[in-house]
Each structure stands twice: as C-alpha cells, then as structure tokens.
Amino acid sequence: MADLHPANPYAADRFPDPSKTVEFPEDVKKRFEEILTRYPTREAALLPTLHLVQETWGWISPEAVHYVGNLLDLSPATVFGVVSFYDMYNQKPVGKYQLRVCTNLSCMVSNAYDIYEHLCDRLNVDPHETTKDGLYTVVEVECLGSCGTAPVVQVNNDYHESMSVAKMDDLLTRLR
Amino acid sequence: MTEPIKVLTANIDKPNSTSIDTYVAGGGYEAARTALGMKWEDVIQIVKDSELRGRGGAGFPTGMKWSFVPRNAPKPTYLLCNADEAEPGTFKDRVIIEKDPHLLIEGMIISAYAIGSNPMAYIYIRGEFHYGATVLVKAVEEARAKGFLGKNLFGSGFDFDITVHRGAGAYICGEETGLIESVEGHRGQPRVKPPFPAVVGVFGGPMVVNNVETLACVPLIIKNGAEWFKSFGSPKNTGPKLYCVSGRVKKPGVYEFPMGMNLKELIYDHCGGIIGDAQLKAVIPGGASAPMLRPDEIDLPLNFDAVMKAGSMLGSAGIIVLDETVCIVDAVWRLAKFFAHESCGQCTPCREGTNWMESILDRLERGEGRQQDADLLLDMSDNIGGKSLCALGDAAIGPVISSVKKFRDEYLHHVTHKTCMPGTKRYRRLDMPVGAH
Numbered sequence: 001m002a003d004l005h006p007a008n009p010y011a012a013d014r015f016p017d018p019s020k021t022v023e024f025p026e027d028v029k030k031r032f033e034e035i036l037t038r039y040p041t042r043e044a045a046l047l048p049t050l051h052l053v054q055e056t057w058g059w060i061s062p063e064a065v066h067y068v069g070n071l072l073d074l075s076p077a078t079v080f081g082v083v084s085f086y087d088m089y090n091q092k093p094v095g096k097y098q099l100r101v102c103t104n105l106s107c108m109v110s111n112a113y114d115i116y117e118h119l120c121d122r123l124n125v126d127p128h129e130t131t132k133d134g135l136y137t138v139v140e141v142e143c144l145g146s147c148g149t150a151p152v153v154q155v156n157n158d159y160h161e162s163m164s165v166a167k168m169d170d171l172l173t174r175l176r
Numbered sequence: 177m178t179e180p181i182k183v184l185t186a187n188i189d190k191p192n193s194t195s196i197d198t199y200v201a202g203g204g205y206e207a208a209r210t211a212l213g214m215k216w217e218d219v220i221q222i223v224k225d226s227e228l229r230g231r232g233g234a235g236f237p238t239g240m241k242w243s244f245v246p247r248n249a250p251k252p253t254y255l256l257c258n259a260d261e262a263e264p265g266t267f268k269d270r271v272i273i274e275k276d277p278h279l280l281i282e283g284m285i286i287s288a289y290a291i292g293s294n295p296m297a298y299i300y301i302r303g304e305f306h307y308g309a310t311v312l313v314k315a316v317e318e319a320r321a322k323g324f325l326g327k328n329l330f331g332s333g334f335d336f337d338i339t340v341h342r343g344a345g346a347y348i349c350g351e352e353t354g355l356i357e358s359v360e361g362h363r364g365q366p367r368v369k370p371p372f373p374a375v376v377g378v379f380g381g382p383m384v385v386n387n388v389e390t391l392a393c394v395p396l397i398i399k400n401g402a403e404w405f406k407s408f409g410s411p412k413n414t415g416p417k418l419y420c421v422s423g424r425v426k427k428p429g430v431y432e433f434p435m436g437m438n439l440k441e442l443i444y445d446h447c448g449g450i451i452g453d454a455q456l457k458a459v460i461p462g463g464a465s466a467p468m469l470r471p472d473e474i475d476l477p478l479n480f481d482a483v484m485k486a487g488s489m490l491g492s493a494g495i496i497v498l499d500e501t502v503c504i505v506d507a508v509w510r511l512a513k514f515f516a517h518e519s520c521g522q523c524t525p526c527r528e529g530t531n532w533m534e535s536i537l538d539r540l541e542r543g544e545g546r547q548q549d550a551d552l553l554l555d556m557s558d559n560i561g562g563k564s565l566c567a568l569g570d571a572a573i574g575p576v577i578s579s580v581k582k583f584r585d586e587y588l589h590h591v592t593h594k595t596c597m598p599g600t601k602r603y604r605r606l607d608m609p610v611g612a613h
Contacts, residue, residue, distance in 0.1 A: 038296070038339040040252075040379050046361035047344055051303075072361075085363040085520075087345030088303045103604075104264045105464065105510050106422035106496055113604040126609050142347065142514050143264040143464075144304050147422035147494070148429040157306035 016062040023067065028056055032071070042072045046082055050089055059090035087141070095130040095137040097175045100154040104143040111164070112151035116140055118165050122172075135175070177445050178433060183408070183416040184392055185432045188275035194311055196318040199278035205324050207395035211286040212332040219290040223394065225402035227414045231268075232258055232350075232387030233463070233491045235480035238394075241384055244374035245291045251381035255288045255297040256359065259312075259388050260343055260350040262302055263463035264514060265494030268418035269388035271430050273301065273308040276392075277315035281338065283391035285329065286398055288336050291384050295335040298378075300355050303344040312340045347518035351566045352385045354520065365522045366566035387492075389418055409435030413479035423497035424451045436477040443474070443497060455500040458582070462491025464511050465571030467578035468498075488578070503600040504583045505590055508575050509537035515572035523564035529556055530572050537576075540587065542606055543594030550580050550587040 024032060035048045049072065053064045060083050062076075069076045083089045090098075101107075101116040116127075119138045123131050130137045146152040149161035153168065160171060187193050187202060199205070211219050224239030245253060257280065261269040272280055280299075288297050301309050316338050319325045327335045341359055343349050349358040353367035356378045377383030393415055397405045406414045417435040419442060422428045426448030433442070439461060443449065450456055456471040461478065467488040476482050483490040498507055516530040533556055536549055546552075557573035564570075580587060589597050596602055 040296075041360065043361040044359060044379070047358065048342065050344070051342060082361070082363055085346060086303070086343070089344055103510070104514055105460075105507055106265055106428075108510050108603045109423050109498065109502055109507070111603065117605055117608060120608070141304075141345075142517055143262055145261045145267050145270055145302065147265050147267050147496070148420060150422060150428070154304060159307070 016066050020063050021067075022057070022061070022063045024052070024056060028052055043074060046072055046074065046079065047086075050079075050083060054089060059093045093130070096135050097155055098137045098139060100139045100141045100144070102142070102144040102146070102150070102152050102154070103140050104147075106143075106147035107151040110150035114165055115151060115153065115163055115168050119168065122169075136172075178437060178441060180446065181408075181416055181432050181434060183396065183432065184279075184389065184418060185271065185276075185430075187279065188271060193275050194277055194315060196278055196315065196322060199276070200322075203399070204278055205282055205322075207398040208282045208285045208324065209330045211398045212289055212330045212334055216290050216292065219286065219398070222402050223290070223397060226393075226397045226405040227402075227412055228390065228393055228397060228405065229413070229480060230387055231389035231393070231417070231492070233263070233465075233489075235490065238386065238390055241374065241386075242287070242291050244372070245382045245384060246375060247292055249375075249382045251379065252295070253291060253293045253381050254378045254383040255284060255291060255293040256355060256378060256383060256385045257284055257297065257299040257388060257391055258350060258352075258355060258385050259299050259301040259305070259308070260347075260355060261305075261388070261492075262347040262350050263465065263492045263494055264511070265422055265460060265463045265496040266420050266492040267422070268420050268430050268493065270305060270308060271418065272388050272392050273305065274311055277312050278319065279392045279395060280312075280388055281315055281319050281325070283394040284338060285324065285336060286394050287384070287386060287391055289332075289334055291382075293336070293383070295337055297336065297338050298341045298359055299338060300341050300343060300349065300359060302349075303342050306342075309340055309342050316340060346520075347514075348520045348566070348568060351568065354566065355385060356383075363520070365520045366568075368565060409479060410477075413481055417478070417493060419478060419493045419495060421447050421495045421497065423495075424454070424499040424502065425449065425497045426451055436479040436482070439469075439474045439476055439478050439495070442478070442495070447497075450497065450499045452499075456497070457500050457502060458498045458504065458507075458579075460488075460494075460496040460498070460575065462489045463494035464496075464514060465489070465567075465574050466491050467574045468582060469578075470582050488574075500599060501601055503541075503596040503602050504579050504586050505537060505540050506596070506602045506604070508579045509534065509541055511575045512537050512572065515568065519568060519572070523569065525560045526564040526569035526572065529560040529569065532556060533560075533572070533576055540590040541596075541602060543590070545587075545591040545594075547591055549591065550584055553577075553580050 035045050065079045066076050069079045103112045153160045228238045229235040346364045348354040349364040354364040358364040413435045419431045458468040480490050512534040516534040519526045519530045521527045557577050560569045
C-alpha cells in the first residue's frame with residue numbers, strides 16, 4: 001500500500017547556506033521589474049518571479065527562496081509554502097532534461113506506463129531521481145492536456161506527442 | 177450522419193493562423209469594434225439572449241454571470257480567463273490558445289467591456305502549456321501594437337490590457353477561487369463562499385472568471401447575433417461545442433459540432449469506433465470528474481441537461497472511452513490517484529478521503545482487497561461529497577461511485593480471485609515505487 005505520509009527527504013536542505021548568496025543577472029532583473037508593473041500588489045508577482053528563478057538556476061534553492069522573499073516583502077515561509085504547493089517548481093536540482101511522462105487515464109490506456117517504466121529501467125533511476133551523469137530526471141506527472149495525442153511526454157518545455165517506447169528511445173539519443 | 181462544423185475552429189487550419197494579420201483579414205476585431213460602440217447593458221443582453229453557457233464545466237449562463245458584477249464598486253473590476261485546462265480528458269482550450277489566440281483576445285475585450293473591467297485582465301494559463309503561453313504573449317503584443325489593447329480602444333474611451341499569467345502545475349487552480357488565490361500569488365486553495373467572486377474577487381474587486389472556449393464564443397455572438405448562435409443545438413443548450421475524445425478510440429481528437437451531438441455517433445462514426453473493434457466497456461463523458469456511462473447509456477445528446485439527466489455531467493466535454501480490455505478498478509485507481517495528488521489539502525474529507533480511496537483501489541489491484549471494499553468505497557464517497565469547500569471532493573467520487581454501482585462484479589472478482597477479470601489488463605507494473613503526493 002502507498003505510504004501516505006512519507007518523511008520529506010529534503011527537510012535538512014531547506015535552510016539557506018549563509019556563505020552562498022544569489023542575485024538575478026541584470027537582464028533577469030529587468031524582466032522582474034517589468035513583471036511588477038503588471039500586478040496591483042507585489043505578492044501577485046510571486047509565481048512569475050519563481051518561474052524566473054527556475055529559468056535562471058534550474059531549481060528553487062533555499063537561498064533563492066530567501067532572495068525572492070526579500071524582493072517581494074514576503075517571509076521565506078510564505079515563499080516556500082507556494083514553492084511546495086505547485087508541482088512545477090523544482091525543490092532540488094534536476095537533470096538537464098526533465099522527462100515528464102503523463103500517465104493519467106487517457107495516456108495510461110495508450111500504454112504510457114510502458115514508457116515510464118522503460119525510462120526508469122533503462123536510465124536506472126527511481127521516479128523523481130536524476131541520472132548520475134546529471135542528464136535526465138524521470139517524473140510521472142498528471143494530465144498534460146494532450147489526451148488526443150496520448151501518450152505524451154514533456155521534455156523541459158516541449159511536448160512530445162503520440163509517443164511509444166521506440167520513439168522515446170530515439171528521442172533519448174538526441175537529448176544529449 | 178451529423179457533419180462536423182467549423183465555427184470556433186474556423187481559423188485554425190489557415191496558414192499562419194496565430195498572426196494578427198490573418199485574423200484581421202478574416203474580419204477579426206470587427207466584433208470588438210461593434211461591441212464597444214454599443215451600451216454595455218446591450219452587450220450583456222445579447223449574450224443572455226444567446227443562452228451561452230460556460231464551457232469550463234459547470235455550464236452556468238454566461239450573460240447572467242456578467243450581470244452579477246456590481247457597477248461603480250470602490251475597487252477595480254477584473255476579468256480572468258481560465259486557461260488552466262487540466263481536467264483529464266480535456267484538450268480543447270489548447271486548440272484555441274495555440275491556433276487562434278486572437279479570437280480569445282477579442283472575446284476578452286468584449287467581455288471586459290460588458291462587465292466594466294478596467295484596465296487589466298489576466299489569462300491564467302497552466303504552467304505546462306509553455307508553447308501556448310508564448311503564442312498568447314506574442315498575440316497580446318501584436319494586438320497592443322495595433323491599438324486593439326491599451327488606451328482608448330476603438331475611440332470608445334475604454335482602456336484595457338491583458339497579462340498572461342502562468343500557473344505552475346496545480347489542477348485546483350482551475351477552480352474559480354483557487355485561480356484567484358493563485359493570481360494573487362498564494363497557494364491555490366479555494367475560498368469560502370460567500371462572498372462570491374462576482375462581488376469580492378481578485379485583489380478585493382468584483383470580477384468574472386470565464387473559460388477560454390466561452391470567451392471565444394463571444395465575438396461570434398456579437399458578429400452574427402443571438403439568434404444565429406441559438407440555431408446551433410437546442411433551447412438552453414445552444415452554440416457550437418468542442419468535444420475532446422480520447423482513450424481507446426481509433427481517431428481521438430477535438431471535434432466541433434452543434435451542442436447536443438449524439439455520443440454514440442461521435443464515438444462510432446466520427447472517431448472510427450474502438451481500437452481493434454473491441455467491445456465498449458465505459459465512457460466518461462465530461463472529464464475525469466464525470467460519472468461513467470455504460471454502453472447501453474450512451475445513445476444520448478451531449479448537452480448539459482441531457483447528460484445530467486443520464487446521471488453524469490457534460491463538464492468540459494472531455495470524453496474518455498474505455499474498452500473491454502481495460503480493468504475498471506485500475507482505471508478508477510488512476511483517477512483516484514489524480515484526485516489524491518491534486519487535493520489542495522485544505523478540507524479534511526477531501527484530503528484524507530481521496531488518499532484512502534486510492535489506497536483501497538490499489539490494494540484491490542494487488543489482490544489484497546477485502547469483501548467489504550466496494551461498499552466501503554461508497555460509504556467513503558458519502559463522507560467526501562458535499563463536505564468540502566470546492567467541487568474537487570465531489571469530482572473525486574464521481575468515477576468511484578459510478579464504477580462500483582455499474583461494475584460491481586469486477587470489484588468482487590478482484591477480491592475473490594485476487595486478480596483482474598479475464599480479458600482485461602492492468603496497464604502498469606505493481607513493483608514501481610509510488611511517489612508521494
């Protein structure tokens with residue numbers, strides 16, 4: 001039976017390392033300022049700002065949580081609460097390619113689990129783990145809204161539709 | 177045989193369909209010009225007369241929703257477009273977003289004018305639709321460059337602009353008040369109602385949330401009139417409708433028909449029937465939340481009222497087809513897993529109940545089920561439904577209750593024989609680690 005309350009394995013990493021500080025590069029700062037003009041409150045800019053963090057560093061580190069809190073006048077706890085609520089924010093570093101396999105019903109009956117299980121076997125990782133070479137992270141995700149072309153695998157930002165195990169293998173050789 | 181229509185999807189096959197020049201060449205933004213020359217009361221009246229009902233799932237009359245918005249409120253009024261298309265089985269809004277974004281933008285201009293939204297609206301697009309967000313951002317910039325967004329639109333003195341707001345992967349943000357919370361930068365946990373969002377919505381002001389397909393209907397209604405819109409479908413269930421068909425059919429995809437398309441005809445005539453010409457086992461007519469229909473129940477028109485009468489709901493018209501090879505317990509387990517994952521955790525019945533339902537369905541699949549499990553699932557459903565703030569709990573029990581009632585023999589087979597029914601298969605391995613929610 002599924003473990004309903006697994007201990008969070010990242011708890012120890014939630015505290016920022018005081019020797020590390022992070023700051024947006026100048027071009028990202030400009031985009032951040034532009035985002036602020038689109039909302040009546042600073043807090044509303046939180047989701048887009050976290051997207052900027054993830055685009056810049058690939059994941060949302062404890063240091064980045066504090067940095068964003070300072071930028072938007074929010075407590076780190078509030079920021080972390082939002083980070084942990086949404087699936088797409090990575091709470092630990094991920095591979096160069098994040099392979100997000102949809103296994104919801106329409107994809108499942110189109111054999112999505114074959115792809116997912118094949119990826120875990122071939123890359124020798126557990127779900128949400130990254131390969132040792134840092135190239136791939138395999139993730140099982142909920143419906144990606146592409147059920148008509150099931151099964152679908154999202155690689156970073158891009159959708160790969162009507163997939164199969166063979167097509168996935170072919171795609172892997174191109175993702176280097 | 178009913179022929180498919182090309183109304184909402186009229187532009188999607190044009191070359192360069194996302195460009196503003198293509199859209200304007202086809203008469204685009206003329207409806208917005210017309211609407212902004214009218215009194216706002218008249219715009220609402222035309223939409224009321226058209227009997228347009230919200231395409232996001234609930235089927236609430238759009239004109240009536242707009243008329244609830246108070247005028248001269250102390251805080252600005254907002255329009256939000258719900259593009260958080262995340263209901264399993266639904267993929268219709270994505271077609272409009274990616275292929276005809278200007279239809280949506282024009283619909284938003286007209287809707288915003290009708291409800292008095294000024295000066296900013298947000299399109300809440302789910303984070304996974306990265307490409308869709310790129311298309312929308314470009315379309316908004318194009319519209320702004322042409323003066324269709326910004327200050328004093330069409331010389332009417334009406335100021336209006338749109339911001340594309342990306343979500344980050346949470347189904348619950350498609351719920352009206354969850355969406356508001358998410359736009360405000362919070363966890364997407366639905367609010368207590370009242371106050372209703374029409375009066376106190378995002379940033380404390382009055383507001384309206386409309387689905388992408390609903391907003392895309394609006395320019396067509398203004399352009400062609402309410403009577404034209406009512407010529408599609410039947411009274412109270414009017415207009416063109418996008419149906420999404422997926423699962424075990426030969427030709428899945430988005431199909432456009434007048435509202436009230438026959439479900440059986442859609443599956444067998446337009447989608448080519450079942451893969452391998454297998455027997456049909458069950459159809460989910462309106463996305464994962466909708467109760468299942470048996471094969472003898474599918475000869476019905478797909479509109480809000482008829483599907484509800486058949487004991488299910490049209491929802492977002494995400495039709496998932498399951499054939500005889502699918503183990504129903506496994507299929508329902510997958511949906512239960514989805515709802516357990518997506519429950520926001522705010523209300524105890526939903527947070528705990530969805531997890532326990534998933535566990536029970538999983539143990540049935542593993543051959544560890546107990547004789548009373550089918551009834552236990554019904555009993556639990558009774559303790560979840562109607563007992564939480566939003567509709568997610570109610571959605572989660574839809575497939576569970578309907579499958580236990582309609583396929584009880586399959587549940588019992590899992591208990592007695594500790595395996596799936598002969599002829600059905602489980603689509604997953606049982607030895608994979610199960611991720612946390």
